[in-house]
Amino acid sequence: xxxxxxxxxxxxxxxxxxxxxxxxxxGNAILLFEDGVYGAMKGSTVAELVEKALSNKxxxxxxxxxxxxxxxxxxxxxxxxxxxxxxxxxxxxxxDKVNAWV
Amino acid sequence: xxxxxxxxxVNRKAPYGTIYxxxxxEVVLIGAAFEQEVSMAFVDDGVYQILKGQDTTEIGVKNFxxxxxxxxxxxxxxxxxxxxxxxxxxxxVDDLLDLKYEDEDDDWAEKDSxxxxxxxxxxxxxxxQEVVLSF
Amino acid sequence: xxxxxxxxxxxxxxxxxxxxxxxxxxxxxxxxxIFRVFFYHDGVNNGTRYTTxxxxxxxxxxxxxxxxxxxxIDLVVCVAAAQRRGIVDEGEQERNGKDGNNxxxxxxxxxxxxxxxxxxQSERLVVFGD
Numbered sequence: 001x002x003x004x005x006x007x008x009x010x011x012x013x014x015x016x017x018x019x020x021x022x023x024x025x026x027g028n029a030i031l032l033f034e035d036g037v038y039g040a041m042k043g044s045t046v047a048e049l050v051e052k053a054l055s056n057k058x059x060x061x062x063x064x065x066x067x068x069x070x071x072x073x074x075x076x077x078x079x080x081x082x083x084x085x086x087x088x089x090x091x092x093x094x095x096d097k098v099n100a101w102v
Numbered sequence: 103x104x105x106x107x108x109x110x111x112v113n114r115k116a117p118y119g120t121i122y123x124x125x126x127x128e129v130v131l132i133g134a135a136f137e138q139e140v141s142m143a144f145v146d147d148g149v150y151q152i153l154k155g156q157d158t159t160e161i162g163v164k165n166f167x168x169x170x171x172x173x174x175x176x177x178x179x180x181x182x183x184x185x186x187x188x189x190x191x192x193x194x195v196d197d198l199l200d201l202k203y204e205d206e207d208d209d210w211a212e213k214d215s216x217x218x219x220x221x222x223x224x225x226x227x228x229x230x231q232e233v234v235l236s237f
Numbered sequence: 238x239x240x241x242x243x244x245x246x247x248x249x250x251x252x253x254x255x256x257x258x259x260x261x262x263x264x265x266x267x268x269x270x271i272f273r274v275f276f277y278h279d280g281v282n283n284g285t286r287y288t289t290x291x292x293x294x295x296x297x298x299x300x301x302x303x304x305x306x307x308x309x310i311d312l313v314v315c316v317a318a319a320q321r322r323g324i325v326d327e328g329e330q331e332r333n334g335k336d337g338n339n340x341x342x343x344x345x346x347x348x349x350x351x352x353x354x355x356x357x358q359s360e361r362l363v364v365f366g367d
Binding site: 008085090100 | 238240245252253256259260262263264266267269361362363364365366367
Binding site for chain 1: 112114145146184186221224225226228229230231232233234236237
């Protein structure tokens with residue numbers, strides 16, 4: 001089984017990202033979208049946690065939500081992949097289920 | 103609709119401040135009629151949903167905490183509570199509702215529905231699910 | 238692949254409805270099937286035809302209705318959540334003695350069992366919420 005986790009909250013608002021990283025299995029995929037995209041940015045106090053997670057999980061960020069918020073790709077933590085809605089759909093197909101951290 | 107799927111309801115929000123906890127419980131009760139393999143997880147502020155001693159008389163909304171005690175009668179008896187979430191909030195299992203069910207495979211012996219699991223254990227349980235409904 | 242979608246937030250306050258719309262559109266473009274979109278919690282507010290946003294803003298309710306018509310998508314508003322929040326169709330109007338109804342085209346009001354059924358029948362259930 002593989003899981004796609006979706007996170008739509010800024011890690012500075014709620015701990016959805018932190019909880020997801022605690023409870024996601026190795027090899028799982030995580031998509032940051034809506035306000036979740038802020039968790040993908042370099043230099044924040046959660047960046048270290050995200051970098052550590054990248055060693056055994058794949059992390060994606062939704063491009064349209066990044067763009068809307070003025071978050072440039074150059075600001076992303078190395079290793080995070082940008083997808084569009086087509087890519088979002090593909091991720092849900094590639095994984096067996098989706099766990100939304102709402 | 104003959105196939106049976108593993109459904110897990112993940113509860114991560116406190117009661118009363120928002121309606122999610124109560125409306126989530128309504129889904130669990132309705133879902134029980136579909137005879138799927140159901141479990142529930144209480145994580146983060148979701149653990150506050152099953153805290154003992156809730157009394158809503160002075161705020162004037164429905165106290166739905168007694169409903170959790172009925173879950174056993176609906177064959178919802180796999181209730182996982184994350185240990186780390188409890189500890190972070192200074193709680194232990196003794197602070198939680200005493201949720202029981204009668205095990206039909208064991209001469210209707212009364213058993214605890216709540217199982218406190220570590221995040222590592224819960225991660226494995228989550229991996230085994232087929233449908234995750236989050237509230 | 239067959240998708241079930243759950244929308245837990247109303248339009249405008251929260252991005253969830255727009256995210257769900259964009260996801261559904263992308264899934265349809267990729268040739269997937271949307272078994273059902275289920276509106277729960279404040280998500281039921283996606284189903285009122287009285288929504289009138291300014292002209293330069295997206296009309297989320299109309300977007301759902303148009304999508305439903307074009308692709309024959311089942312848009313289901315949870316009855317219990319709808320009753321709490323005043324979303325009414327003809328049947329509910331009659332049953333509860335209301336003086337009107339406000340359900341938008343393409344939406345129908347039904348029970349929570351429709352969400353469970355979407356979980357069983359769909360190969361993937363994707364939740365959009367707060």
